[in-house]
Amino acid sequence: MRSKSEHLRVSTSRALRASVRGGLAGALRVRVRALREWLRSSLTARVVASICVIGILLVGLVGTIVLHQVNRQLFDRAVSTHLDQYSSASSRAKAQIETANAPAAGQLQQIANELVSSQNNPDGAIVGAALVRSPKQPEATSFEIAEPATESSSRIRTRITADMKKAVADDDAVHWQSIEVQTSAGNKVPGIIVGSRLNLPGAGYYQFYVAYSLESEEYTTGIVTSILTVGASVFLLFVAVSAALIVRLVLRPVHEASRNASILAQGGFDARMEVKGRDELAQLARSFNQMASSLSDQFTQLERMSKVQQEFVSAVSHELRSPVTTIRMAGQLIYDRRTDLPSVLRRSAELQHDQLINLDVMLSDLLEISRYDAGAMTLASTKADLREIADAVVNAQKPLAESNGVEVIVESRGDTHAKVEPRRIERIVRNLVVNALEHAEGKPVRVLVVGGESAVAVEVSDRGIGLSEEQAAHVFDRFWRADTARVRKSGGTGLGLTIAREDAMLHGGRLVCAGEIGVGSTFLLSVPREVGEQYTNPLTLRVAAAEEVWGGAVVVAGPTPEAADAGEAEEKKNIDGRAGEATEGENHE
Structure with missing residues (x-):
């Protein structure tokens, strides 16, 4: 049984191996992703990579064919040479036997021993020889000679296949097969074994085998492979560099056109x-x-x-x-x-x-x-509370909310003070609230004021008819209306949202919107705490935020005559004030 410490060591080791594998896999994925992005962003890289891939495939195919042909030619030539050597040795043995004229057993044994020993040249291509009694004999023999026993003959006998023995025993032709031989240095190299049948008078048929090494041919093949590899590498490098230079030269006008197009997009029409x-x-x-x-x-x-x-x-x-x-x-x-x-x-x-x-x-x-x-336009900025401005706007629009049967929810979070021009911020919020009330379809409207670290945001959202993507792209255009057949209850010129966006930009802020048909729409105003400073928006633009339930100051519409009269008086006061502002601006101009 393993101890707890052994189990802990095994578990820790497995966890470390898994962590290393995960780290390597993650690093590989990052490298592959970076390579893919580089190829996507660079036409030159894609062209050069394509040329290199095609070159590698072509060079690999040609190199494989050439190497195969070289190996085949070397092998065929080596086999032919060794077959000639074997035929010469076999002919000399037959001539020596015929010269002996009815040799005795001892004389035949000596001829057999000399024949086997003469075919052993470790420094050359001949690995060794073996003389084996054939299993098929024509008739009873007068005597038998012993098979010469040498170190090489013992190894050769083990390499002779049954098919080779059968083929040699059936006829007097020369047969050969491929084998693996071991050199004097202990290395294994390819070789062949050649054999045929010899008729020894009085002793019967014997099979004579000689093994030849193809070490020199393998060495030549290695040299050819190295030369082809180096040549292919140099060729591919040359192709890659040439392709990069040519592609860069060809694409230079395209890059220039892209650069000039960017200048044109920025307003530089002299490009x-x-x-x-x-x-x-x-x-x-x-x-x-x-x-x-x-x-x-x-x-x-x-x-x-x-x-x-x-x-x-x-x-x-x-x-x-x-x-x-x-x-x-x-x-x-x-x-x-x-x-x-x-x-x-x-x-x-x-x-x-x-x-x-x-x-x-x-x-x-x-x-x-x-x-x-x-x-x-100039900005008369002062520190103001945007929550108070939102409350004032909502209270002023009570009559419109009551007539439409819309509940308005006001909520705030954080410090909502910022350095703004209250008149312009009030005008922005009034436009947004009036639009929301007119398009809310009797559903709640929410006004959310949020103070962030460097900015204050006002979000006005409804659950009404909503806006499509195309409508949201044009909602700030001059005199644009989403539905020209829709009757406005609060008047309007079609310039309210255009002026509201300009007011927001004058503060260094933004006014954006988003919507979805049948779901609702949201307008988001964000202004920095100090005019013109960089800021981070404390709210994210989203559709139909009025669906959420919020606490805070809730203004519920009610059809009372007092509220209607108060709203009419307030609207008249606001319009008179705007007329006075316009007259004052005219006088200054």
């Missing part, structure tokens, strides 16, 4: 390729230069048209500000005295008042966009 010659690569360079010139011309034209459009919008907005303000004031007076008007005129006064408010908001948004386009 051009050098045209050399009239081949396909030169045609590539000319086509690239034509494309770059065309892109440059089109971009210049679009830039000029965009500038004209921006100037037009800015000029029209400024020119319309004064008459619209006058009309707004006159309309407000009529609206304030609407109770003195007949019922038909009273309804017209109310509609006029609402549309004048929408027109004023649209002009304010257009002026704001014009300032962003002109790069004239």
Whole structure:
């Protein structure tokens, strides 16, 4: 029985071996993965590797064929030579027996011993010989001679196969077979054994075998193999280097085109390729230069048209500000005295008042966009609590939430203070909350404010109709609407989210969104604690976060007249404030 310490040592040893194997396998996987990535990222590497693989296969095939032919020729020549040597020795033995003219047993024994001993040359190709009595005799013999016993003959007898003995016993032809012989140095090398039948007068038939070594032929084969290996290695190295140089030379224009394309993508429309010659690569360079010139011309034209459009919008907005303000004031007076008007005129006064408010908001948004386009926006930042801003926005939108039957959940985590311009952050959150309320389909809306180490994030999510991937890509475009047939209950110009994103970028932050049709949508605002600083977003953008249940301040909509009146007054106050801000911006400009 093994002791506990022995079991522990065995278990530890197995664990160490398994750990080493796992480490080696992991390192091998890392190397293979790195090689695969290198081949995927480099066209030159793939081409050179392909050429090398083809070269290795071709050289291996040709080398194998050549080596096989060399070995075959050497072997056939060696067999032919040794067969001639054997035939010469056998003929001399037969001549010596015939010369003896009815030799006696002793004389035949001496001839047999001399024949076997003469075929033993350890330094040459002859390994040894053996004389074996044939199992088939034609008739009774007068006497038998002893089989010569030498060290080599004993080894040779053990190498003779039964088929070889049978073939030699059946006729007087010369037969041979391949064997493995041992040299004087103890090495095992290929060889052959040759045999035929001898008729000794009075003694009957004997089988005469001689073993020959093919050591010199094997040595020659080794030299040829070494030469072919070295030559193939040098050839493959030359092919690899040549392929790398040629591929690099051929792909240089392609690399240049790739580099210039990257410059074009970054706005460098003056990037051009050098045209050399009239081949396909030169045609590539000319086509690239034509494309770059065309892109440059089109971009210049679009830039000029965009500038004209921006100037037009800015000029029209400024020119319309004064008459619209006058009309707004006159309309407000009529609206304030609407109770003195007949019922038909009273309804017209109310509609006029609402549309004048929408027109004023649209002009304010257009002026704001014009300032962003002109790069004239400045930030009046101060330290503020984004949770308080979110609470104020949600309270201001109670009437809209109640009319839509939507529950709004507000939650915060961490320090939610940051250096921002409260007016712009309030405008961003208001746009996000209003959009969520309008598309929530009566399901909860969640506003989550989270403070991180270097930033504060505001997440507004709903479980409503949601957004598709394509819609999410265009949701911040100017005047874009996901569903043009959908009726807005809170007005709007189609510029709210565009301005919201610009406000976020002005703080050095981001405004992004994600959604899924039938699941919901999420908008995520993130701003650094200090304007323009690098930050890490404390929240990850995800779809339909409103599905989770959160605590915190919960605002539940209720259809009360007091809440509706308070919301209308608050909305009017906000619109009047925006009109005043736009007028103030116009005066500064």
